[in-house]
Amino acid sequence: xxxxxxxxxxxxxxxxxxxxxxxxxxxxxxxxxxxxxxxxxxxxxxxxxxxxxxxxxxxxxxxxxxxxxxxxxxxxxxxxxxxxxxxxxxxxxxxxxxxxxxxxxxxxxxxxxxxxxxxxxxxxxxxxxxxxxxxx
Amino acid sequence: xxxxxxxxxxxxxxxxxxxxxxxxxxxxxxxxxxxxxxxxxxxxxxxxxxxxxxxxxxxxxxxxxxxxxxxxxxxxxxxxxxxxxxxxxxxxxxxxxxxxxxxxxxxxxxxxxxxxxxxxxxxxxxxxxxxxxxxxxxxxxxxxxxxxxxxxxxxxxxxxxxxxxxxxxxxxxxxxxxxxxxxxxxxxxxxxxxxxxxx
Numbered sequence: 033x034x035x036x037x038x039x040x041x042x043x044x045x046x047x048x049x050x051x052x053x054x055x056x057x058x059x060x061x062x063x064x065x066x067x068x069x070x071x072x073x074x075x076x077x078x079x080x081x082x083x084x085x086x087x088x089x090x091x092x093x094x095x096x097x098x099x100x101x102x103x104x105x106x107x108x109x110x111x112x113x114x115x116x117x118x119x120x121x122x123x124x125x126x127x128x129x130x131x132x133x134x135x136x137x138x139x140x141x142x143x144x145x146x147x148x149x150x151x152x153x154x155x156x157x158x159x160x161x162x163x164x165x166x167x168x
Numbered sequence: 169x170x171x172x173x174x175x176x177x178x179x180x181x182x183x184x185x186x187x188x189x190x191x192x193x194x195x196x197x198x199x200x201x202x203x204x205x206x207x208x209x210x211x212x213x214x215x216x217x218x219x220x221x222x223x224x225x226x227x228x229x230x231x232x233x234x235x236x237x238x239x240x241x242x243x244x245x246x247x248x249x250x251x252x253x254x255x256x257x258x259x260x261x262x263x264x265x266x267x268x269x270x271x272x273x274x275x276x277x278x279x280x281x282x283x284x285x286x287x288x289x290x291x292x293x294x295x296x297x298x299x300x301x302x303x304x305x306x307x308x309x310x311x312x313x314x315x316x317x318x319x320x321x322x323x324x325x326x327x328x329x330x331x332x333x334x335x336x337x338x339x340x341x342x343x344x345x346x347x348x349x350x351x352x353x354x355x356x357x358x359x360x361x362x363x364x365x366x367x
Binding site: 076080082083084085086108109112113115116117119120121 | 237249252
């Protein structure tokens, strides 16, 4: 547990619509009660497909409650941009972590887990565990 | 010795070269990518020259750190964090010196290329920018002209390779027979070094 502070979740996709919809879906499936801070960072600032470091940094700042921020991404430049920001820069809040997880299933697991007041390590583990859920 | 002005000229020459070659880069990115490499890099390097003019950083390291940060913010595709990391890590390795030797630069640029490999997970032969950058770093000891020739040769040599990283890797064998756009733009970046040096 983390002093009642909730872990923030950032969802980075090449598409603004995908990021926003997955955020809405994850919050919807987490149910009522606790309002987990979740922010989408999708597409470029101009509204096209791609990745924007500014949107990612703004989203991370907006969900930071002091318990860390879990960032989930789709692929390619979304992954590389978050990694580059974490490795070289000071653009993201302290305690921000790129979580290796499937985007939709991982987001749901992360938000539900965060809603229990779990710490960043537990949120990360829950999201990553979504990889092991086989559908066939 | 190389001063901040040399590194500004390097970035300006790269921007001009990317402008000249933007259509070709995008054309190379059409069969095996998403046809945005030329326009993405144009946007990025235009922003780099603008911010360098505005903020006028005083040391070689500061020029490259600012340029790298700008690329990460403005490109919008995978080449942003990759080129941004290359320049930013090279700049950090140069430290605060007002002037650096060609040998210091070669060492710093190798640190930058290593950081790109760590970030993207690509190795030589994967049909990426690494296939131009690694030969260029290896040739830098013989001067910027040698590095330019090695990078161009490395970019050309990506044509018969099958992509193992990035979007092109999904195409499997269909990626064979196309020159890699990232290796091509990397050879432009290295060629601009020689140009900035008046070669």
